[in-house]
Amino acid sequence: MSAYDTLNEPQKEAVFTTEGPVLILAGAGSGKTRALTHRIAYLVDELGVSPFNIMAITFTNKAAGEMKERVEKLVGIGSDAIWVTTFHSSCVRILRRFADKIGYDNNFSIYDSDDSKSLMKDVCKRLNIDTKQLKERTILAEISSAKNELITYGKYKVRVDGDFRKSKIADAYTMYQEALIKNNAMDFDDLIMNTVELLRNNEDVLNDYQKRFKYIMVDEYQDTNTAQFQLIRLLAGGYNNLCVVGDDDQSIYKFRGANIRNILDFEKYYLEAKVIRLEQNYRSSQNILDAANAVIANNEGRKEKKLWTDKGAGELIHLRMFDTAYEEAEYIATDVARKTRKGIINYGDCAVLYRTNAQSRLLEEKFVYEGIPYNVVGGVNFYSRREIKDVLAYLKTIDNAKDDLTVKRIINVPKRGIGNTSISKIQTYADENGISFFDACSVSSDIQGMGKTALKIEGFVNLISRLRAKMEIISLSQLVREVLEETSYIQEFDAESEEDAQNRIENIEELINKVIAFEEEHESATLSSFLEEVSLVADIDNIDESIPRALLMTLHSAKGLEFSHVYLAGMEDGLFPSYMTIMSDDSTEVEEERRLAYVGITRAKDDLTLCYSRSRMMRGEMQYNAISRFVKEIPKSLMDNRPPKPRVDEFSEPPAVSFSPLGKPKAVATKRVGTKTCNVGGLSSLDIVGISKGVASVENKSVGTKPDYDIGSRVNHVKFGDGTVTDLEPGPRDFKVTVDFDDVGTKVMYAAFARLKTID
C-alpha cells in the first residue's frame, strides 16, 4: 500500500511520467492538483530529486499556497526549497537578483494598473495626444498585448507601417517605457517580458536557472500567454522535463493575452511530448456534468474529452426566472438562508457567480438583509482603494523616493496647500536638472517663483525624512501608525464627515492587521519586502476561510474553486454572453464566453441553480434581455424548470409562446406602462435602444411618418441582422417598432433610428 494507490490509472501515469515533456489534459474536477502534488512527492521521495531542483508555477498566490500546503503534507521537511509560486512572483524573484543587467536597479518598484494609467495620462499630455480620440486605456491595452507577445517598443515602431493610430501608440509606448525606467518601475507585463529578455541576453543567468530547475510544472497552462510560454521554454531548456497541466475548455483569459494555441499546439512545440488525459470527474453529479458537456460541445476545435463520474445523477439543475434583477437577488439570498436554516448546507458551501462585478451590489444588499455572512471577491481590489494607496504611497516614498508618480500622489495628501501650479514648477525644475521629483522638492527654496509654497514643500520633505529616520528603530506596523499620526490622515476623514469615512478607517485598520500578519510570518520583515508582496496579490488571494461565508464573485475569479451549491446569476444574452461578444465578427469570442459558462457550471458539486431576469439595470438603463443561449444549450431533461411566476395585473396578457430550452424563444406581447416597457410573461427579451442620445433632436419633430414595413414584415438592421417585426405603434415623437431578431432577441427601437430595411 503506497500513497499512490488512491490515484486512478491516468493520474498514476501523470505522476510516474517524470522525464521529458508531458501534457496533462485535465478536465474540470479531475484531480489535477492531486496528481501534481503527488508527482512532486514522487520526485522527491521515490526518485530522490532535491526539492531545490523543482519548480511549480500557478496563476494565483492562493493556488500556489494550497499546492505548497499539500506538498508539505506529502513531502515534509525540505519542501520549502521547492519554488511553488506564481508567474509574476517567480519573475520578481529572478529580477530582484539580476535587474541591474537590463538597466534597472534591483529594488525597482512594481506598478499596478492605476499607476500605469496615471503615467500614461502624463505621457499623453506630453505628446499632445487627444485622449478623446485615443484613450489611455486603449493605448495601455495595446501596449499590454504587445508586451504579452514580447514586442518591445522598438519592434512595435517598426510595425507601425504608416498607420497614424499605431504611430501615436508607438510614441506613447516609447515615452511610457522610458518613464518607467526613469522611475525605476515595472508594470505587470514588464515582469514577464523583462525576465525573458534577461534570460535571453545573459547566458550565465540562464544556465544557472536551467541547471537548477530540473523539473518544471505549470498549472492552468491554457491561460498562459506567449511571453509566459517563452519564459517556461527558456527555463525548461536544460532538462526539458516540463509538465504542463491544463484544460483548453477552461481557457478564459484571452483578453489578458492568453494564447490558447500554447496548449493546443504543445505537441507541435514538443514533438516527443507524452499526452495524458484525466477524464474522471470527482467533483460533480452526473446531471451537472452532462449539462457542462452539452454546453461546451458547441465549441469547435477543442481537444476531445469525455468527462464522466461514478457519482449518481443527483439533483436536477434548477432554472429560476424573474422579472427583475432585484427579485433574482432576493431569491438567491432567501434560498441560501432557507437551506442553511434547514441544515442542508453551511454558508461556506455556497457561491454566487456572475459575469460582471457590477452585479454584486444587489446580491450584497439582499445578503445583508437576510443576515447571511458573505464575502465579495474582487470588485475594487483592496490595495487599489484610495486610502490604502495613499498610505502605501507614503511607505513607498519612505522606502524609495525615486518614483515620481508615488511622491506626487501624496505631496498634497492630506491638503498642504501645494497645488498643481507648484507641482508643475517642481517637475520642470527636476527635468531641467536631471534629478528626481523628490530631490527637486528637497531644494524647493532654489526654485524660482515658489514663494511661500517652498516652506510647505520643505515641511513635506522633512516629514518624509523624519519617518525615514524612525523606520530604523521601529517596527513596520509602528511605522504605519506613525505615518497616520504624523499626517493626521484619519482626522481628515472625520473632518469631511464622509458617509464612508467609517469604511475607510476600517480599511486602514485592516491594512495594519495585514502588516502585523506579515511581520509574524516573516522574521526579517522589511518595508521593501512588504511592499513587494502587496503589489502582487490577487483578489482571490484575500479570501478568509476561517469563518464560513457565502462567496460572491465573478466567474473568472471562481476558476479552480468548487462549491457544493452554486448559483449562476444573470444568465442572459447581452450580459452572459455579453453584447460585445454577440456582436463581434469573431465567433471565437462567444466561444470564450461559452468556456466561461463551462467553468461556472463545473464549479458545482451537488446543486446548481441558474437564474435569469427579464429586466436588469445596466449602466443606468433598463435592459430587457433574452435568456442566455448557454441555458438553451442544456438539455431540458436535466433541468427542473419551474415556470415563471405569471404576472397578474390589469395590463397583462397571456404569454404567446411557452419556454422550451431547446428551441428559440419567441417574442411575446409587450405592454407599455407610462414610459416604461414591461414584458408580460414568456421569455421574450426587450431592449430599448436609440432613445438615450437621440431624443432631444427628435423632440420638436411631429410624429414620424409610418415606416414602409408592418407587423410580420421581415427586416434587416445594420447591427442586429435580420428579424421579424412583431409590434409597431405610434409614439409621442416617432413610431416605436419591436423586432424579434433571429440572433439577438427582441428589441424596441424608434423607427427613425432603427433604419430598418425590408427584406423578403
Added chain:
DNA sequence: TAGTTGGGTTTTTTT
C-alpha cells in the same frame, strides 16, 4: 489653491 458643478463616458473579465 480648493471646492463645486455640470457634462461626458463607460469593453465584462485581471496577474
Added chain:
DNA sequence: AACCCAACTA
C-alpha cells in the same frame, strides 16, 4: 448608476 474631468467660483 457611477465615475472622472474640465471649467468655474470663492
